[in-house]
Amino acid sequence: MAKQASQHGLDHFQDIRFGMFIHWGLYSIIAKQEWVMHTDRIPVSEYEKLVPQFNPVKFNADEWVSIAADAGQKYMVITSRHHDGFSMYNTALSDYKVTNTPFKRDPIQELADAIAKRNDVQLGFYSSLLDWHHPAYRFRKESGLAWADYLAFLHGQVRELCTNFGDIACVWFDGDWPRHAIDESNAYFEAGGSFEYDQLYDLIHTLQPNAVVINNRHEDPLPGEDIQGFEQDLPGVNTAGFNTTTISPLPLEVCMTINDHWGYSAADANTKSTRHLVHLLVRSASVGANYLLNVGPTALGEIVPTHAARLRGVGEWLKVNGESVYGTRAGAIAPTEHTVSTRKDDTHYLHVLNYTSDCVSVADMPSGVTQARVLHNGAPLSLEQKDGKTVLCIPEAHRDAFDTVVVLS
Numbered sequence: 001m002a003k004q005a006s007q008h009g010l011d012h013f014q015d016i017r018f019g020m021f022i023h024w025g026l027y028s029i030i031a032k033q034e035w036v037m038h039t040d041r042i043p044v045s046e047y048e049k050l051v052p053q054f055n056p057v058k059f060n061a062d063e064w065v066s067i068a069a070d071a072g073q074k075y076m077v078i079t080s081r082h083h084d085g086f087s088m089y090n091t092a093l094s095d096y097k098v099t100n101t102p103f104k105r106d107p108i109q110e111l112a113d114a115i116a117k118r119n120d121v122q123l124g125f126y127s128s129l130l131d132w133h134h135p136a137y138r139f140r141k142e143s144g145l146a147w148a149d150y151l152a153f154l155h156g157q158v159r160e161l162c163t164n165f166g167d168i169a170c171v172w173f174d175g176d177w178p179r180h181a182i183d184e185s186n187a188y189f190e191a192g193g194s195f196e197y198d199q200l201y202d203l204i205h206t207l208q209p210n211a212v213v214i215n216n217r218h219e220d221p222l223p224g225e226d227i228q229g230f231e232q233d234l235p236g237v238n239t240a241g242f243n244t245t246t247i248s249p250l251p252l253e254v255c256m257t258i259n260d261h262w263g264y265s266a267a268d269a270n271t272k273s274t275r276h277l278v279h280l281l282v283r284s285a286s287v288g289a290n291y292l293l294n295v296g297p298t299a300l301g302e303i304v305p306t307h308a309a310r311l312r313g314v315g316e317w318l319k320v321n322g323e324s325v326y327g328t329r330a331g332a333i334a335p336t337e338h339t340v341s342t343r344k345d346d347t348h349y350l351h352v353l354n355y356t357s358d359c360v361s362v363a364d365m366p367s368g369v370t371q372a373r374v375l376h377n378g379a380p381l382s383l384e385q386k387d388g389k390t391v392l393c394i395p396e397a398h399r400d401a402f403d404t405v406v407v408l409s
Contacts, residue, residue: 059301
């Protein structure tokens with residue numbers, strides 16, 4: 001039977017609720033998003049020419065970690081290697097890596113060092129299961145290599161990630177989508193065999209007992225997977241077209257972009273508002289899900305200033321209202337278009353996101369609730385029973401511009 005993360009690790013992961021996703025690699029030079037090697041059909045020989053161009057001289061690990069901390073994000077998940085096969089750390093298993101660029105440094109080690117100096121953020125790793133560059137994945141006929149050679153590389157890199165950077169929050173896999181094969185007729189995406197998940201997951205759970213495993217397969221979770229993930233959608237919603245799986249009893253995570261792309265795209269100015277980001281965070285928490293919000297740093301190593309500002313805006317709201325998010329579980333009050341809820345033991349938090357009038361009606365108020373107050377200023381609110389519902393009227397002076405949280409106890 002496959003191992004799972006420790007109960008402590010599972011509980012802790014749910015408690016921290018909000019994380020930063022980081023898609024960063026050679027593709028940031030082209031500035032057209034992380035799939036550009038595929039979308040523009042760039043041959044390996046041409047894509048490799050990006051290596052001597054990569055020199056993110058403005059990268060500052062302390063600044064990145066500070067932005068995450070200011071945003072109230074408790075973990076950072078960075079692409080150790082994306083589908084293009086380029087490793088963003090000093091792996092011993094490939095020469096196709098960031099330390100062989102003009103930059104020469106290991107940014108992931110620097111992030112780990114920056115995080116080690118504080119206690120409010122953890123590090124996690126994205127690892128691609130597919131690899132458009134590795135000869136044992138894509139060019140087995142030409143190279144004479146076998147699928148076992150690729151598995152040794154994949155599992156070996158995961159071992160490095162679990163042993164070289166201290167305690168980590170999670171390992172986040174991507175690139176195996178059974179019901180969503182990409183260009184099946186093209187050997188470019190031919191996987192060729194099992195990823196041996198049982199051994200891979202046991203490796204992680206042995207080396208990092210408190211780290212959780214997430215696999216973005218768009219399928220029901222497999223044994224050894226600790227978290228069920230949803231991409232660009234809240235659980236139960238399917239605007240992206242591939243979130244059709246049943247919601248499992250596992251802890252949940254929602255990953256989303258801050259604009260329209262994961263990797264840096266110079267033409268993408270469609271950044272979500274801070275208010276909308278707060279709403280996505282609390283809607284995620286209301287169904288028991290973490291919210292992993294992505295940024296795509298530039299080729300120079302900067303988090304886009306607009307993105308940093310929006311993140312810090314979320315952090316300002318969390319400074320006052322964080323108890324209604326961190327350490328909570330799915331709400332007991334049914335969500336509506338205008339309200340959601342979270343809970344912590346016998347305390348319930350009603351998040352009023354939109355107002356059509358001054359009063360809010362709750363049809364399923366938990367039994368035993370006798371008191372209500374506004375979280376950000378402590379103002380008491382009256383609870384009135386009307387037509388089988390509990391009505392709370394919130395004066396305009398006590399409302400929050402993003403989300404007015406009412407504590408019910």
